[in-house]
Amino acid sequence: MSDEEIIVETRDLVKIYPGEIKAVQGINLQIKRGEIYGFLGPNGAGKSTTIKMLSTSIKPTSGSATIMGYDIVRDSMKVRRVIGVVPQDLTTDEDLKGIENIEMVARFYDIPSKEARSRAKELLSLVDLSDFGEKYVSSYSGGMRKRLELVVGLVHNPQVLFLDEPTLGLDVQTRAKMWDYIRKIREELGVTIILTSHYLEEVDELADRISIIDHGKIIVTGTSDELKSNLKGDIIQVEFSSEADANKFADYEDKIEVSYPKPQEVRMKVRDADSQLPDIMKYIVNNGIKPLKLSVHRPSLDQVFLEYTGREIREEEGGDVRKMAMNMRRLRR
Numbered sequence: 291m292s293d294e295e296i297i298v299e300t301r302d303l304v305k306i307y308p309g310e311i312k313a314v315q316g317i318n319l320q321i322k323r324g325e326i327y328g329f330l331g332p333n334g335a336g337k338s339t340t341i342k343m344l345s346t347s348i349k350p351t352s353g354s355a356t357i358m359g360y361d362i363v364r365d366s367m368k369v370r371r372v373i374g375v376v377p378q379d380l381t382t383d384e385d386l387k388g389i390e391n392i393e394m395v396a397r398f399y400d401i402p403s404k405e406a407r408s409r410a411k412e413l414l415s416l417v418d419l420s421d422f423g424e425k426y427v428s429s430y431s432g433g434m435r436k437r438l439e440l441v442v443g444l445v446h447n448p449q450v451l452f453l454d455e456p457t458l459g460l461d462v463q464t465r466a467k468m469w470d471y472i473r474k475i476r477e478e479l480g481v482t483i484i485l486t487s488h489y490l491e492e493v494d495e496l497a498d499r500i501s502i503i504d505h506g507k508i509i510v511t512g513t514s515d516e517l518k519s520n521l522k523g524d525i526i527q528v529e530f531s532s533e534a535d536a537n538k539f540a541d542y543e544d545k546i547e548v549s550y551p552k553p554q555e556v557r558m559k560v561r562d563a564d565s566q567l568p569d570i571m572k573y574i575v576n577n578g579i580k581p582l583k584l585s586v587h588r589p590s591l592d593q594v595f596l597e598y599t600g601r602e603i604r605e606e607e608g609g610d611v612r613k614m615a616m617n618m619r620r621l622r623r
């Protein structure tokens with residue numbers, strides 16, 4: 291990391307909210323100029339709190355951080371000049387036109403109105419909203435509004451842009467389009483981007499480096515490939531109706547490791563799930579074991595998350611069911 295410029299650095303950054311809520315528990319990181327850096331973690335992990343401290347909207351309880359050498363507490367005004375922030379919640383005013391929203395923020399930064407207007411036009415064009423600048427934000431679709439949010443924070447030419455859950459609530463296609471705009475912002479404006487997300491595909495797709503954060507701590511940091519290559523093999527996870535069945539299944543021989551997320555559930559690491567699934571199914575049948583649910587996890591960020599935190603980042607979206615159906619089809623062939 292020596293010959294690259296560190297643009298953001300934190301040292302033991304801590305935030306404890308009233309009521310002893312330990313939202314951030316000692317974060318150390320270094321972000322390089324030009325990077326897209328992703329914080330990945332489930333709801334409540336402390337992502338927004340970290341962003342809020344770095345962007346000077348709240349003060350850390352202890353520890354420190356600098357952005358371009360400016361201390362986030364002592365030099366907070368200087369920090370604000372060099373950063374842009376797109377918070378998790380929408381900030382644009384529905385009762386204003388698109389362009390007026392940008393101009394309003396420009397006034398806040400004392401940018402002369404003529405300059406503000408031309409800058410606003412450039413920014414609208416960057417996210418393909420040129421034809422909508424004169425339209426009221428209330429008439430925008432969810433995706434258009436998010437695109438506007440993305441550039442409002444860029445009006446004063448910041449060096450670092452914070453994006454807190456930039457695609458939260460958007461459908462998959464709109465999300466993918468947002469990723470293109472985020473990349474375009476980095477490429478065309480040369481800004482360093484720090485984003486948070488609880489969508490694995492999002493950080494996988496966008497971030498040069500990722501920190502997995504859980505319970506206010508960084509669990510691991512690396513490129514997506516680095517994180518994945520730390521894991522060898524696939525994970526086969528099977529849920530049974532009884533603990534006895536689970537124990538019988540765990541005796542399957544050709545495995546690397548085994549663990550029990552729940553007493554009736556077995557998580558087994560195997561070298562290659564594809565080639566071993568037929569044998570595993572045979573083993574299940576021969577031993578009279580009755581599985582309720584079977585899923586295969588590839589070395590994806592899902593698995594990285596599972597491996598490091600012992601749980602899935604989002605169990606609610608039915609990923610396992612899809613994977614199971616896929617594998618069952620493969621078995622039937």
Ligand SMILES: Nc1ncnc2c1ncn2[C@@H]1O[C@H](COP(=O)(O)OP(=O)(O)O)[C@@H](O)[C@H]1O
Nearest residue numbers: 307311313331332333334335336337338339340
């Ligand atoms: N203003 C606040 N006051 C008290 N607790 C808070 C406040 N903001 C967040 N928290 C708590 O701090 C923890 C981290 O929250 P947050 O940083 O918003 O996580 P994330 O953005 O990863 O979902 C959670 O337990 C949350 O309930």
Ligand SMILES: [Mg+2]
Nearest residue numbers: 337338378455
């Ligand atoms: Mg958040």
